[in-house]
Amino acid sequence: MIARLQWSVYDTWTITRRDLLTWIISPVRVIGELAFPIMFVLLFGYVFGSGMVVPGGGDYRDFLMPGIFAMTMAFGIGNTMTVVATDIERGVMDRFRSLPMAPSAIVTGRCTADMINSFAGLLITIGCGLVVGWSWHDGLGNALLAVALLLLLRFACLWVGIYLGLIVGSPEAAGSVWGLLFPVTMVTSAFVAPELMPNWLGFLAEWNPLSSTVGAARELFGNVGANTADSWIGSHAVLMAVVWPVVISAIFLPLSVRRYQRLSR
Amino acid sequence: MDELAIVADGLRKRYRDTVALDGLDLAVPEGTVCGLLGPNGAGKTTAVRVLATLLRMDSGRARVAGCDVVSEPRAVRARIGLTSQHDAVDDVLTGRQNLEMFGRLHHLSPRAARQRADELLERFGLTEAALRPAKKYSGGMRRRLDLAASFIRAPRVLFLDEPTTGQDPRNRNEVWDVVRTLVSEGTTVLLTTHYLDEADQLADSISVIDRGRVIAAGTPAELKARVGGSQIDVVVAAESDVSVAATAIELACGGSPSVDALARRITAPAAEPVAALSAVLRGLEDVGVTAEDVALRRPTLDEVFLQLTGRPAAEKTASEEVAA
Known part of the structure; x- marks a missing residue:
């Protein structure tokens, strides 16, 4: 039993390592992925921000950065989905499944790698925020709590990504699905306060799980725009930034596992 | 029983509206190559996926390398290698990193995995490309890397699911050479293909599959013998002579010939080859047709397949190539 556990840790590390090696072999690709949030900072912070x-x-950039952080996490859905779909289409998933490795490691390795990558991405985006004049104003403890909530959101996105990746089964289809999902990540409080949107859209934006994390991050970082809404959802951001990801994971984790097992049916 | 590397007994698998396997039986002796031959959708890939523990069967029993596919999947996985139509390697990783990764997943230590990777690179002629990402490999190199990946632990049983589909002739020959070497070292191979010449080249025994069951099994020679001994091929000089020649040949051989008008070729079964040959030559001379070429040969597996299933295997192949 213990030996089995040890092997699943070893296998998880092997799969994680596979992903991290990309940093060494093709740094350009990794940098390209990381540059995306930076582009958003510049685009929204300066072009639209005016x-x-x-x-x-x-200050708008003080308002914007927590939104960008949460968005970076949400983009993880696209990344995870594409990688999973590519592995399926290319037969790499089948090869893994035909090996005497721990089957769970295919998923746990994916999770570990994605969380590490996202954490690195988040750190870089935070660095970028500091450069454009954003900062936290409410102590390091609260700031770290905000980072933890952001990573919790990423964890939830992981399972959505794995589930969708297993369903679509090809990187092209993953691209199209992401094209549909992308606007959903925009209808949030990340860039514009929901109060300023038409009523119905503002309502959608407020109830978008992403907005709760954005609101919680603003609150914990002590940035402007926190707690300005008078709605229930808007004033319980920190609570909901825990509840939403937990609920999403509780739905999509079992769905992913079931879908994964169905590969052998 | 011990000498059988693969035993399948009444494998059944149905999807919502189609029956993929309909009581498939298979027995492959240790150290031999068994070819699963059949058109697309015959159930070849499903059979391989069941035997390689990727797919659960609805009913039936199967043992691979002495282990039960259903109750001991991990033991089976430790003893098999699998190569499918895809090049199932990571594009970003280098050839060496790919093999190292698969070695680790076979539970070799990092050091042993690296060593094994180098051995395999050497053996599959990839040493020079070891440090390049797999994405930059040519089609043949990727195929070899993929084969190397299924060979980490020198598997007792190797599944090759259409290993040369979409490969050019040179790559096909390379793959065939590798397979022959592996077999000479004692590996048992289950090869699915819809290329009849591939089965002819590699397989010790062939199971012809159609609609999820084996409809004929035997050595290539035995299967060819079923079509009825030899075939006689006549190519006439002028296209206008084809129908006249066909009548003469039918008369001489006593069986109805098949005609390929474009190639000006008439093919007829010849139960008694030598007598038929001289009869055909005489018959052609009597009707005044000049033959460009006359040949006596063993039937091809194409003809076997046509006779067994009532439809050619090649037709499916061609339509698939168009689709691809």
């Missing part, structure tokens, strides 16, 4: 209004006043 015309943006923050409810309650304050």
